[in-house]
Amino acid sequence: MAITVVGSVAFDTIETPAGRKERCLGGAATYFSLAASFFTSVRVIAVVGEDFGPEQEAVFKAHKIDTAGIERAAGKSFFWEGSYLENLNEAKTHATELNVFGSFQPRIPGSYRDSEYLFLANIDPVLQKRVREAMPGVKLVAGDTMNYWIKDHKPALLEVLKGLDILIINDTETKMLAGNNSLVQAARKVMSYGPRMLVTKHGEYGATAFFGPLLNGLNTKTFRAPALPLEEVIDPTGAGDSFAGGFFGYLASQPELTPAVLRRAMFYGSVMGSFAVEKFGTERIAQLTRAEIDERFGQFRELTHLD
């Protein structure tokens, strides 16, 4: 079933201990779409500037991602520059230029309206809510957010959470959102805001799925997916969005949500996150094959299963 995703499509200049790369194709919606495209059809809502050309368009097209909802505006695309020289788990931001993204007003093409899955990537919660409300027919809604919205736009964010089935954020964001330093207690609090499932990402240690009120009739148990112990992380940018894409893409590809499907989705999320960091930007994710994905899924099983 098709996923519609709304979020940023951007250019990133990234410096890590492995090197520096100028103006990689990036943005949450880009990583998410590419990762999800290995499992199901994906439709993007975003805005780009005149610097988004055929070369960038081709990356989406090669993965059969629907770009009808990517609006072209006068000016430059969203641009971010950051480095991970001291800590691979935390980016140091050197520049954020919103450009055309600053006045982004998501428009949903008519052809997207039958999407059954909706992913609200990390953008202004006011816009997340607007897109959510414009697509009342979706079957399952997941979303992301970040510390900035939690700290300074909490009322708007709480409005979004009311309409979410699944929230996918990291540990720090979970604790900040709940105002509680115990992850388990914080998870319960966050789910009391609306989401019936919370996926908290632990960076190099994997991710945990917490379940609150019934999710599509299911009552399932806390599940922890590992991350792959990697020889070298080239660029952590987009790992979380790729996780979300693998997770939600796999869910959308399945005829039914069962506890087993949700668990496998957590593994596919970790698998996509593990690939994302192997090269700069979206390079590795864009080159993947489904066979590589399934092989790595097997590695994750070996890494965690007793027998």
Added chain:
Amino acid sequence: MAITVVGSVAFDTIETPAGRKERCLGGAATYFSLAASFFTSVRVIAVVGEDFGPEQEAVFKAHKIDTAGIERAAGKSFFWEGSYLENLNEAKTHATELNVFGSFQPRIPGSYRDSEYLFLANIDPVLQKRVREAMPGVKLVAGDTMNYWIKDHKPALLEVLKGLDILIINDTETKMLAGNNSLVQAARKVMSYGPRMLVTKHGEYGATAFFGPLLNGLNTKTFRAPALPLEEVIDPTGAGDSFAGGFFGYLASQPELTPAVLRRAMFYGSVMGSFAVEKFGTERIAQLTRAEIDERFGQFRELTHLD
């Protein structure tokens, strides 16, 4: 098969967000022995002062732990005071009084000499080496260390590592010992110093087992055991030593080392660590039943397994 453990038996005054407790029975050898005692017979080598009385002795005796190697010296036992008020993952030390531990010279009772398993808890590597050499007949040797020995006593520590089969330390110690910030690369470097298996503990995120040169004829794959997402951590003191006790105790209880046994040992380590933090000091570990341990083992399986 019997394990001999050498390490500290101490009194700890601990403050955590859950409260404060004065002079709990503690020390690495204490936590290790109690945790391992649920799986196999355990023999302790340590030194205590005149403040170690029948009440403390009874805790060991209740678990059939052999205390013939606990020497009674004039003076007071090792004492540590610390708090975890800001960060449950890292103790702030307020006082360390070595007392009788300052001149500890491990003596190995004759009745210990047929032990097939040896655990060198975190003490001066010079003493670890002496005990290792005094027990040449052991089948498997595991050990622990800490940042202090890594930083200021590295040559002596490297001597110990040469004689170790399994090293059980945390992430920071692994990276510090290798001088490398990539966990996977650091693990390989650490194993090049001697240990054929490295268990790195990630606190609330579990632990990873890395395998280097053949361990008892086995060549097995990296394995990651989770930690249990806990509602509340009452006192993290001794979690790592309890992990080591569950891990090594289970290994010693098995007729043969197989990849499956090593994986299950990682789970039992996590299980014992998860119990240790539920009450102050050794209180929870000392009260456990084997049925509770196996029930939690089942929870760990549910937490991680796809089917």
